[in-house]
Amino acid sequence: MSDSHAHADHAHHFDSVEHEFEAGKLGMWLFLVTEIMLFGVFFAAYGLFMYLYPEMYKEAHHHLNKMMGAFNTVVLLISSLTMALSIAFIQRNQKGKSMAMLAATFVCACIFLVVKYFEYMEKIHHGLLPGKFFHGEGFTAPNAALFYSFYFVMTGTHGIHVLIGMGAIAWIMFRMNRGDFNERKYGAVEFVGLYWHIVDLIWIFLFPLIYLVG
Amino acid sequence: MDHKHDDKIGVQKHVKEHHKHHPLIPLAVYVKTLLALLVLTIITVKISYVDLGKFNIVANLGIATLKASLVMAFFMGLKYDTVLNRAFILSSFVALTILIVICASDLWTRPKPEPVAVKQATSAITIAELPKYEHSSPELVAKGKELFNTNCAVCHGPQGNGDGAGGSSLSPKPRNFHSDGATWTDGNTVQSIYYTLAMGSPGTGMASYKSLLPEDRFALLHYVMSLEPNAHRVGKVDAKGEALEKEEVAGAGGPPKTVLPIDFAIERVAH
Numbered sequence: 408m409s410d411s412h413a414h415a416d417h418a419h420h421f422d423s424v425e426h427e428f429e430a431g432k433l434g435m436w437l438f439l440v441t442e443i444m445l446f447g448v449f450f451a452a453y454g455l456f457m458y459l460y461p462e463m464y465k466e467a468h469h470h471l472n473k474m475m476g477a478f479n480t481v482v483l484l485i486s487s488l489t490m491a492l493s494i495a496f497i498q499r500n501q502k503g504k505s506m507a508m509l510a511a512t513f514v515c516a517c518i519f520l521v522v523k524y525f526e527y528m529e530k531i532h533h534g535l536l537p538g539k540f541f542h543g544e545g546f547t548a549p550n551a552a553l554f555y556s557f558y559f560v561m562t563g564t565h566g567i568h569v570l571i572g573m574g575a576i577a578w579i580m581f582r583m584n585r586g587d588f589n590e591r592k593y594g595a596v597e598f599v600g601l602y603w604h605i606v607d608l609i610w611i612f613l614f615p616l617i618y619l620v621g
Numbered sequence: 622m623d624h625k626h627d628d629k630i631g632v633q634k635h636v637k638e639h640h641k642h643h644p645l646i647p648l649a650v651y652v653k654t655l656l657a658l659l660v661l662t663i664i665t666v667k668i669s670y671v672d673l674g675k676f677n678i679v680a681n682l683g684i685a686t687l688k689a690s691l692v693m694a695f696f697m698g699l700k701y702d703t704v705l706n707r708a709f710i711l712s713s714f715v716a717l718t719i720l721i722v723i724c725a726s727d728l729w730t731r732p733k734p735e736p737v738a739v740k741q742a743t744s745a746i747t748i749a750e751l752p753k754y755e756h757s758s759p760e761l762v763a764k765g766k767e768l769f770n771t772n773c774a775v776c777h778g779p780q781g782n783g784d785g786a787g788g789s790s791l792s793p794k795p796r797n798f799h800s801d802g803a804t805w806t807d808g809n810t811v812q813s814i815y816y817t818l819a820m821g822s823p824g825t826g827m828a829s830y831k832s833l834l835p836e837d838r839f840a841l842l843h844y845v846m847s848l849e850p851n852a853h854r855v856g857k858v859d860a861k862g863e864a865l866e867k868e869e870v871a872g873a874g875g876p877p878k879t880v881l882p883i884d885f886a887i888e889r890v891a892h
Contacts, residue, residue, distance in 0.1 A: 429703070436706045440713040447717040454721070455728055462828075469826035470790045477666050481659065488655040491696045495648055533790045545775040545787025547828035604697045611688045615681035619669035 416592050428594045435598040439605050446609050453557050453616065460550055467554035468620045470535055472526060476618035479522050480610060486515030487607040490600045500590035502583060509580050512603065516573045523566055561613060568606045575599045644701055654695040661688050672823045744835045746870050754839040755811050757846065765844025768837055772830065781848045791826040798848040808855045812862030814842040819865055835869050
């Protein structure tokens, strides 16, 4: 990014800042479509095995901590609100409030990952691991390792998305601090926001399907 | 706030033009959206504690879809977005539906991996002998203790305190058999516990132990009952338990029972 936007507030290959915004947004939605397809395949596979082994799913999911999952759901929902408010404030050219909301979103993401860390540690401690690493005790239904394979792959991929989201939010905060954004030009904030909402949206499906199946 | 060097009228024109495409959504709309999402989260968690059979998953998915719609419409602003962007995101769900329908139709048109017929060691009890097993005896309790150690201790703990390693991550926690007998979900008479052992306890980690012989289950329940500090008996599912005893014992020596799914059976054979 050069500082040429002191004179031109949009990249030279766009007609206007609106043109740039709309093109960028379309590109972002296209990317989000691929994200939905990525997680969609996980959900499809997870659902099909649920059909094959309903008893195993029921038994295995009782080892997950519903309350931690519900808590994290609330944390992500709140972070979605703060993200949306951050955009609403920059649209009104209130940069201080917009920054505060971005910071709040970042903090929520940290809380989410800390809770996730404790959940993972508990699973590892009890040997509730994917595939051949599984050595949980007291299971009556066979194939419980499959459930934990799904658990770790799906929540793990989601967790990586949260980490990437935190990086993106930090980058946006840096740029906002530098004075890159105003009420007309806030495309990057909007796009990071869209990404963050998709991360929340995926968790909205992950939580009931994994933690509340029985 | 330092302004750009554009003349003020120019900026206002631009902003006006800009907000024609991106209407300013009142902040209250965002807050109300969050409140709705939180209420739906509470509902979905509450529903998970009620056993509604197949309806649980339908309700969960329905609420999740509603929540996702709220996030997309208001937080992501799709409600105010262009038709093109809406069509894009819709296309992903259409593609996903096609994927799931094709995979599911493949699965549904094949025979489900059938539980394979495993010859279960047949029960030695006859209906006439049932009363002998319904009453506790030192032999039954001793045999029950042995069975408890191999089958139950991993979750319920070696002393039956509900503190086994396998159960430590379970929610709700496995039963502590030294606690008050009135707190049994299905009651704690012989027939009630017999029923729980056969059917498991829905909504908890307690699975069905139908793979154990009826006489072994009688031994187990007498051992478990011997751990209880008070002899207060509540029979919540007595009738069901009694019917089950009769059915299982009368069926002894009948056709082999199907209790194990195929891959588990193959593993068993391999060992």
